[in-house]
Amino acid sequence: DSGVTQTPKHLITATGQRVTLRCSPRSGDLSVYWYQQSLDQGLQFLIQYYNGEERAKGNILERFSAQQFPDLHSELNLSSLELGDSALYFCASSVTSGKTGELFFGEGSRLTVL
Amino acid sequence: AQSVTQLDSQVPVFEEAPVELRCNYSSSVSVYLFWYVQYPNQGLQLLLKYLSGSTLVKGINGFEAEFNKSQTSFHLRKPSVHISDTAEYFCAVSPSGAGSYQLTFGKGTKLSVIP
Numbered sequence: 001d002s003g004v005t006q007t008p009k010h011l012i013t014a015t016g017q018r019v020t021l022r023c024s025p026r027s028g029d030l031s032v033y034w035y036q037q038s039l040d041q042g043l044q045f046l047i048q049y050y051n052g053e054e055r056a057k058g059n060i061l062e063r064f065s066a067q068q069f070p071d072l073h074s075e076l077n078l079s080s081l082e083l084g085d086s087a088l089y090f091c092a093s094s095v096t097s098g099k100t101g102e103l104f105f106g107e108g109s110r111l112t113v114l
Numbered sequence: 115a116q117s118v119t120q121l122d123s124q125v126p127v128f129e130e131a132p133v134e135l136r137c138n139y140s141s142s143v144s145v146y147l148f149w150y151v152q153y154p155n156q157g158l159q160l161l162l163k164y165l166s167g168s169t170l171v172k173g174i175n176g177f178e179a180e181f182n183k184s185q186t187s188f189h190l191r192k193p194s195v196h197i198s199d200t201a202e203y204f205c206a207v208s209p210s211g212a213g214s215y216q217l218t219f220g221k222g223t224k225l226s227v228i229p
Contacts, residue, residue, distance in 0.1 A: 002157060033216070043204065043219040056216050090157060102148075103217060105157035 004106035012112045018079040021109045025093030032074040038087040081113045116141040116207045120220035135190040137205030144210040147188040152202045
């Protein structure tokens, strides 16, 4: 158990809809990262938040947005969903007191868009 | 920017045989290097990491990797695999000097251990 909790584990929705994925980082971790894992693209970095502020942005579509709340949990919002958005979405958190560079991953949220 | 190439998408190997999973990277800056493992229906778990110092890094479950700067490689090895090692393995890099630990992953290598 990594200590990172993601909900929901599975989600099935239709094209054009909007969903929210939630992540609770490990206790004490200030950074949260979102990754998308798909068969064709592999693991793609989407976005990072540090203590409530956006720190880095990767290949995140404009239809997607994220935020980190004062209690450090994070949400990834996916809107106007397309079939190609079907993927496994991982959240990870990191220790920020040292430069270990290790990320702790949750078990992911599997999104299926029909 | 960084990129990672995992040369083999699938590697079948017999139980108790040695295995090497290959990883090459490209970067214009110094990097940290990682291997993560993903068991079926689970998240990624860190196997080992290279930050600095000795180029031979030992990780969990008997795995080790060697950083070769001249060849920009970070191959993962295990002298004798077990059935339980069946999983997907990801090589990753991050810039060593940045405050962000943004990882760039390779596309993964599926290791199948044959009884």
